[in-house]
Amino acid sequence: MLQVAGLSAHYGRAHILDDVGFTVGAGEVVVLLGRNGAGKSTTMKAVMGLVPPSAGSVRFLDAEVVGQPPFRIARAGLGYVPEERRIFTELTVLENLEVGRQKPREGLAPWTPERLFELFPSLGAMRDRPGGRMSGGEQQMLTIARTLMGNPRLVLLDEPSEGLAPVIIERMAHAIRALKSEGLSILLSEQNLHFARLVSDRAVIIEKGRIRWSGSLAALMDAAEVREQYLSV
C-alpha cells in the first residue's frame, strides 16, 4: 500500500533522513521506533509532503506522491495525525470533524461523526465544546477522529501516546486495534515500546535518519541487543 524508498531530507546542511525505505501493507500496523530526533516525525512529514525530500520515492497505492502538495496526498487517501495534536481550538468538536471531512471512498464505509463517537465515546459527550477547552487526552482522540473523517486508507499516527496518562494510552490502544480490525492500514511512530507492542504487527527502527532494523514485533522482543542498541531500553 505504501512503499518508501531511498527517502532523504535535509535541514540546511544537516542530513535528517538518509536513504529511508520501508513498506506498509494493506491492513497492517507498522511502528517506526526511535529516539527523539531520530527522524520519525520527519519521515512522516516527508511522506505527507509537508517536508520536501531531497531524494527518494514515496509510492502510495502505486502512485508516486513525492512532489505533490499535501492536500493532494491527503485526498489520495493518506491521513496524517500530527504530534502535539494541533486541533483547531476555536472550533467545536463537530466543526473540527467537518474540516476533516472528505468525499466517501469506494469500498469503504464512510466515517460520520456518529460512527466516530462510538469509537471515542468521550467525544460524543462534548460535540459543541470548543477544542481549546478539552483535556490533552480528549484532544488526541479528536485529532484522530478528525483525520478519519477524510476516509483514509492509511493513517500516519505521529506519537499518539506522548504526554498522555497511562489509562488514556490504554484506551488509545483499544481504538487503534478497532481501526485495524476494520482494515485500516496504520504507520505509527512511537517511543513507548509497551504501547507499540499492544498494537503493531511490524517494527522499523530508525536512528540518526537511517533505518537500522526492521522485522516483526515478536522478533524485536526476542532481539534484546537491538532494543538495547537503538532504543536504549
Add this chain to the structure above:
Amino acid sequence: MSVVLEVEGLAKSFGGVRAVQGVGFAVDAGEMLALIGPNGAGKSTCFNMLNGQLRPDAGRVRLLGRDITGMVPRRVWRLGVGRTFQITATFGSMTVRENVQMALLSHAGRLLHLWRPATDAFVAEADALLARVGMAEQADRVSAILAYGDLKRLELAIALANAPRLLLMDEPTAGMAPRERVALMELTAGIARESGIAVLFTEHDMDVVFAHADRIIVLDRGRLIAEGAPPAVRANPEVQAVYLGAGLVHG
C-alpha cells in the same frame, strides 16, 4: 531533613471551572517528589502557581518558611526556585554557554550593564555548570540546533545557575528515549542529594516515576487523591482507576 516547600489549601478556578482545589503538600531538602495525574488534572496549573506564573485564588505557598504566594516568577527565582519547562524554553539565538551566562548575570544583578561584552562574564562558572550536566563539549553550539535531550540538560544547567533550594521540573523527560530519561533523572537526583535541593516534578513516564521518586502525590480533577511511597501509590485502586490503568503500557 528540613522542609523546603510547603503548600496548603491551594486553589484556582478558570471561568468557573475549578482547576485546582485545596491542594497541600510539602517537599524536603534533597527529596524527589513526583506529581502525577491524568491530563487536565491541574498539574500544570499547580506548578504555575508555585513559581508565580499564576496567582492562586486561595492558599499559601511557603519557601523555607517565607510566604511567596502570588510573587512574580522573577522574584520567586531570586529566592531560590529553579524551573524547567514541559516544552523546553531556552534562548534560541544564543550559544549554550551564553544561555547559562545569562542566568549568572541575572543572578549577579548585572543585567543593566551597557559596556563590557556579556560573553566575557562568568565563563568559568558557566562552563562548570555545563560540565555538571555533561554539556561542556557543546558550550559553543547555538541552542536552537541542540537535540532534545541536550536542551533538557541545558535547562537543568540554567536552573542550577542561582544555586536554587527548590527545582520545579515540568515533565522533565518528555520526548526522550528510555535510557536518556533514566540518565537525566539520575543526574538530577544526584545533584539534588548532593546539594540538598528539593525537587518537585511532573511526569507521565511511570517507569521514571517509580524508579526515581522518593514520594508521589496524585492529582485528579484538581484534588489530591493519594500521597505516599511509590509501591503504596501503585497499589492504590483509585489511582489505578483514574490514572495508572491496567499497567499495560508501563513496565
Add this chain to the structure above:
Amino acid sequence: MEDLLIQALNGLASASSLFLVASGLTVIFGVSRIVNFAHGSFYMLGAYLGWTLVTRLPEGLAGTPFGFWGGVLLAALITGLIGMVVEMLLLRRIYGSPELFQLLATFGVVLVVQDLALMAWGPQDLLGPRAPLLRGSTDLLGLRFPRYELFLICVGPVVLGLLWLLFHRTRWGRLVRAATQDREMVSALGIDQRRLFTGVFFLGSLLAGLGGALQLPRESVNLHMDLAIITEAFVVVVVGGLGSLGGAFLAALLIGELHAFGILILPKITLVLVFLVMAVVLVVRPHGLLGRASAPVRGAAAAPDPPVGPTPRPLVIAGFAALALLIVVPPFLRDYEVSILVDLAVFVLFAASLHFIMGPGGMASFGHAAYFGAGAYGAALLVKHLAAPMGIGLAAAPLAAGLLGLAFGWFCVRLSGVYAAMLTLAFAQIAWSVAFQWVEVTGGDNGILGVWPAAWANTKLVYFYLTLALCLGGTLLLRRVVRAPFGMALRAQRDSTLRAEAIGIDGFRIRWLAFALAAAMAGIAGGLFAYAKGSVFPTYLAISRSVDALLMVLLGGVQTLSGPILGAIGFAGMQEQLMRASDLWRLIMGGVIIALVLFFPQGLAGAVRRLWEGRRA
C-alpha cells in the same frame, strides 16, 4: 440638539463605510496574518473604478438605477479580482516571510498603485454622481436626513450578518476559521489552502472595493484616499481586536461617532482624539475590544535569529576603509554633495536606533519618527524660545527624545506584535498633531526656522564631520550595547519570555529602557538633522518618516547588526536619486521594494552574509 442627532447619524454612516473596509482587512489578517497596507489602495481603486463605470456608461444606462448600482457592484467585483491577482502573484510567495517583510511588500503595492492611479485618472479630484433612488432626504424624528446616509447605516450591520453566516454556517467559512489557526494542518487534511487564501483575498478586497465605490455619492475621489483610509482601518481593526469581525464593527461605531462629535466639539484635536482612544483601549485591553491572545500560527514559524557573534574581520576592515573615505573625500566634494552625506549619516543613526528595538528587542515600531522629531523640536524650541547655543540644543535633543520614549514606551512595550506597532503609531500621530496644531509654541505647519549651527560648525564640511562623529559614535554604541549584558537580556526576553522571567529578567523593564535608549539615539539624529536644515517641520514626525525608517531597517535586514547601516544608505540614496530622476519614483520604488522582498527576504545585509557564508562553506 438637532445638530447632535444629525451628527450621530452621520457618525453611523461613516462607521458603516469604515466597517466595510476594516472587515476586509481583519478577515485577510485572520487567515494570512498579513497586515495588508495595500488594503487602502483597493479601497481607492474601488472608488476610481466605480467612478469610471458609473460616469462613462453608454447612453441609456447613465443615470439609471441599474447603471449606478451595477457599476458600484462591478467595481467591487473588479477590485476583488485585482486583490486576488496580487495575492497569487506576490503574497502567496511570501507567506513564510517575517510579518514585517510582508508589510513591506504590501507597502510596495501601495506605491505602485498610487502611480498607476495617477496615470489612469490624473491628479485632480473626481466628483461622483448622486445615487439613484436615494437622492434627497427623509424626515426622521422631525429632521431631514439624507437618504443615502440612511442606506449606508444599514449596509454595515447587513454585511456583518452576512459575514457571520458565511464564517459560521458554511463549510468554506469553517475551513477559513481553521486555516486561521493552523494552515499546514488544514492542508494535511486534504484542503487546498492556496485556493482558500486566494478566496479570502478576493472577499477582503471586494469589501474594500465596495467600501470605496459606495463613497462616490458622499465625497470626491482622490489619490490620498488610500493612506487616509488605511490608517483609520488599522485603528478600527486594532481597537476591535485583530481578526475579530464583531470587534471591528464595534470599533468602527466608536471611531465613526468620535469623528462626528469630535469635529463638532474640538475640531482641532479630532485626530488626536481617535489615537488617544486607541491608546486607552490598548492599554486597558492589550488585544483590542473583542480580540484574544492568539497562539503563533502553525506552518509559518520563522527560524530564530542567528546568534550575535564578534564582528567578522573583513567587515571591520571594510568599516575602517569606509570611514577613511568619509574623512578624506568630503573636502573635495561640492556643498550639495556634502549635505547629502550629512543626511545619510543622520539616517544611519536613525535606522540603527530603530533596529535596536526591532532586531535585538523583537518589538516593531511604526512611530519611530516621533523620537526623531522630538530631538529636532527639542533643540529647535530651545533655540526659538531661549536662544540656546548649538551645544545645549544638541544635548537637549536626546534628552527630550529619551524622556518622550520613557513616557510613550511605558505603554507601548506592554503590548506585542501588531498591537505594539499600532500603539507606537498612535503615539507618533499624537506627537505629530501637537507639533502641527499647537501653533503658538511650535509654529504649526510653518515650523521653526533659524536653527543654525554655531559659528565654528557653520560650514557644510565641519558640520559633516560633527555629524559623522556623533552618528557613528551612536551607532557603534548601540552595537556595543547589543553585546553587553543589557543587550543580551534584551535578546533573551525576545527569544523566550517564559525563560527570561524564570531566571529573574524583568522583561518589561528591559524593553522599556531599550525603547528609551533607542528614542534618545533617534533624538540625536533628529537634532543633527534640524541644525543641518536650519529648520524643523511637523513632517519630521509624520508617518511617512516612520515608514522610511522601517523600510531602511527591513531593507538592510533585521537579523544583522550591519543591516540598518546598509539599509539606510541604500534606501535614502535610492529615494534621493529616484525623486530627482523620475516622476514615476513611487512606481519604481514600489517595484524595487517588492523585488527585494521576493528575492532578498533577509535584507541586503542578510543576502551579503549568506553569500559570504556560502562561499566559505
